Amino acid sequence: MPMFQLPRFALFAIIVGSTFAGLPHKAVAATRPASCQAPVHRQFDFWIGDWDTFDIGALNKPPVARNHVDAILGGCVLREVYEQSDGLVGQSFTIYDTDRHLWHQSWVTNRGQLLVLEGAQEGGRIVLNGVDHGDEGAKIRVSWEPQANGVHEIASKSHDGGRSWQPLFDILFRPHRS
Incomplete structure (x- = not known):
């Protein structure tokens, strides 16, 4: 040159x-960009942490995954890194969209999956909804709620437009132990 x-x-x-x-x-x-310090941006901060992930029905068994959630980009975005014991690895990016007044999450995996969820705080929970395009457009509903011993996440799926819901998973994030 x-x-x-x-x-x-x-x-x-x-x-x-x-x-x-x-x-x-x-x-x-x-x-x-506007500051993300307003209280609405802090609604989901209870999920920040280094977690062991357990199926609710198997809390006394080894964790099914390791999950790390941290705040990035000046506290505007929650980044999740999820590593399941069967090799599934996923990452999500969650942000409060101040223009539309809702929470947005994009979830991607090492298996080529994409799930986009949006929603709001309902009581003490964050509840997000989306569509599973890989499952004939089934509706997905996921909620996160702080617990005394961690964070409880429940996911359900509907194949009839939301008239009935079937459990997808029910997990508890507990602080990681070395």
Whole structure:
């Protein structure tokens, strides 16, 4: 590369920097994301932690998964890393969408699965709903609720448009023990 040619990323930085350089401070500040410190953004913080995951019916057996949930991007996003004992690995990203006033979660796995859920706080629980496109469009409902000994997550599935629901899973996150 000749000495007088800038790499593309450097050229981009110069263009972007010069674009904002002439703007008043208030205009630059308006381009930054809003703070995620409002109480509504903290509704799901009870899920943050390093967890062992147990089936409710097998609390005295070894955990079925390890789950780590942390806050990223200035506390605006919850990132989940889920590692199940059978090799399933999943990650989710959960955010409170202030424009639409709801919680949004995108869940992906190492098996090519995608699930998008949205919903709200109901009492002390977060309840999200979505569609399982891999199961003929079945409706999915998932709730998380803080417990004295962890977080309780329940998922149900409906094949009749939500008129009846069948259990999908019922798990408890307990603090991880080394």
